[in-house]
Amino acid sequence: MLALASPTFQLSWTxxxxxxxxxxxxxxxGSTLTLDTARIRGSGAGMEPGDKAVLKDGWWEWPGALSVPSLVLAASGATGGGWTICTxxxxxxxxxxxxxxxxIAPCSGDAIPEPAATGKTSG
Structure with missing residues (x-):
């Protein structure tokens, strides 16, 4: 389990x-995660820049338009790098x-949940 004290975080991967x-x-x-901004260094298979994307310092960047209760990230081990989470x-x-x-999901209340065998990441 990884608990984050900040209400904001960056998620990145290759x-x-x-x-x-x-x-x-x-x-x-509150009880949801809101995507504020997304960016990619290029485009290709399933990686087209989003609506209103602008090219900034070599990155296609666009405003987020998504709120979800949680993020479910695959952990295949096949891509080498996994995910990087920064706060x-x-x-x-x-x-x-x-x-x-x-x-990845918001914590409920002030208590940090007990570690779960499911690989849950809370913040």
Whole structure:
């Protein structure tokens, strides 16, 4: 389990086929996660820039338009890098080994949940 104290975080990864970096800026909004911004360094198979995308410093960047109760991330171990989650200048690698999917969801209340065997990531 990885608990994040900040209500905002960046999630990034390298696309397994195109080998292009993808980044997303998320924030906790009550019981949901809201995507504020997404960006990619290129385009290709399933990686087209979103609506209203602009090219900024080599990245296609566009405003997010998504709110979800949680994110479910595959942990195949086949892509080599897994996922990087950053908040307040600190980054952690997650999902680098094959295993259960990783779940990112807002914590309920002030208590940090007990570690679960499902690979749940809370923040």
């Amino acid at each position: 696309h397994s086929v195109e080998h292009v970096e993808w980044q997303e800026e998320w924030r906790v909004s 307040d200048g600190t980054c952690s690698q997650i999902g680098t080994a094959s295993g259960a999917p990783l779940i």
